[in-house]
Amino acid sequence: MAEPEQLNRVFAALADPTRRDLVARLAAGDATVGELAAPYAVSLQAVSKHLKVLEDAGLVSRSRDAQRRPVHLEAEVFDLMTKWIERYRRQAEERYQRLDAVLADLHNDDRGADRAATDEGEAS
Amino acid sequence: MAEPEQLNRVFAALADPTRRDLVARLAAGDATVGELAAPYAVSLQAVSKHLKVLEDAGLVSRSRDAQRRPVHLEAEVFDLMTKWIERYRRQAEERYQRLDAVLADLHNDDRGADRAATDEGEAS
DNA sequence: TCCTTGTTCAACCAATTGGTTGAGCATGAC
DNA sequence: GTCATGCTCAACCAATTGGTTGAACAAGGA
Structure with missing residues (x-):
């Protein structure tokens, strides 16, 4: 089949x-x-x-x-289903993790920018 | 739901x-x-x-x-399915393993009986 | 051989499904 | 406000599904 x-x-x-x-x-x-x-x-x-x-x-x-x-x-037929399901679950999870990484990067950049601004403020 | x-x-x-x-x-x-x-x-x-x-x-x-x-x-909803599937797959697999164990025991008993019979034959 | 047991097949019915088309609604653009 | 865009709702249709009942089949027991 x-x-x-x-x-x-x-x-x-x-x-x-x-x-x-x-x-x-x-x-x-x-x-x-x-x-x-x-x-x-x-x-x-x-x-x-x-x-x-x-x-x-x-x-x-x-x-x-x-x-x-x-x-x-x-x-054994169960395997057919779990293989199908796991494939797309994994794909979706990896996508979330990449998204989290991007958000974390943005957050770090913000903090970096804040700290730089503060440093400048303190230095001036 | x-x-x-x-x-x-x-x-x-x-x-x-x-x-x-x-x-x-x-x-x-x-x-x-x-x-x-x-x-x-x-x-x-x-x-x-x-x-x-x-x-x-x-x-x-x-x-x-x-x-x-x-x-x-x-x-996340995928988990609901995989949980259901895995539960019964595991149960079925455990049953097969017990069956295998029983068959292996029977086999060992047969070999034991054969050996005993042979031993008896050899002893007589 | 006939009977009983276990199961499938066939015909039917109501409800659900996957598709259609046409109308209607929500939202931003002019 | 009017219009265009993106989508949903409503009504309908044919096919499928989950159930029914009654008949038929397969195989062992009397």
């Missing part, structure tokens, strides 16, 4: 609180669709749909065990 | 490639709506809507400069 398209799907998948909760519970271990659906007020079919969304995003995989379809979290 | 609701909005906001591109460009510095809209094929109003989604998610803020509305990236 193209990376931008996968980013679309992963972010969209995690935009739903039910799906985030599914991911949270799957981090503790694999589970079947029935087990996953039990705590929610919605139908089993709705949960099955949510799992399909997560699967299409590459966040989970499903195998087979008799009638059951155990669901497994594929945590 | 409640944290789950903000997570909904932030993830949903970044699920759109145009909005991710806006964030990427804003990481390089503030910009006006017109500047941001220029490279895209869509109308200025569409970009304005995208910026509203990013603003509602807390990802950008807008101030005023005469007729212009400079847009500014609020990079």
Whole structure:
């Protein structure tokens, strides 16, 4: 899958609180669709749909065990997101630091100018 | 804003490639709506809507400069996402490590049993 | 073979989303 | 005041989404 398209799907998948909760519970271990659906007020079919969304995003995989379809979290996909996020956070932070440096320089120049003026005043 | 609701909005906001591109460009510095809209094929109003989604998610803020509305990236919100992601990634990784340890133990036991059996064979 | 269990598929519905266009508003320039 | 600029608001449209129910499928147990 193209990376931008996968980013679309992963972010969209995690935009739903039910799906985030599914991911949270799957981090503790694999589970079947029935087990996953039990705590929610919605139908089993709705949960099955949510799992399909997560699967299409590459966040989970499903195998087979008799009638059951155990669901497994594929945590590597998280890296795709954190890489994207960290890249721009770092860029923004570096920009702030440069801005701070410029402001600090301006401040120092001001203080330097003040001190020079004072020195001149004292000398005159 | 409640944290789950903000997570909904932030993830949903970044699920759109145009909005991710806006964030990427804003990481390089503030910009006006017109500047941001220029490279895209869509109308200025569409970009304005995208910026509203990013603003509602807390990802950008807008101030005023005469007729212009400079847009500014609020990079702190990224932390909310990375905190959520890292929590479950760590949990999943720890689980894998425990599983590896169990498998290694089983393997050692097997080798131990093999060796014991061999020893017994050799001893008998 | 038929039944039960676990799950998916299909059709439908209401709400949301991303886009459009046209009108309107805020602000500085004349 | 009038005008131009930069942007938002409102109404609308097609496509997508999250939910429903009912039917169908896959696989083990009686």
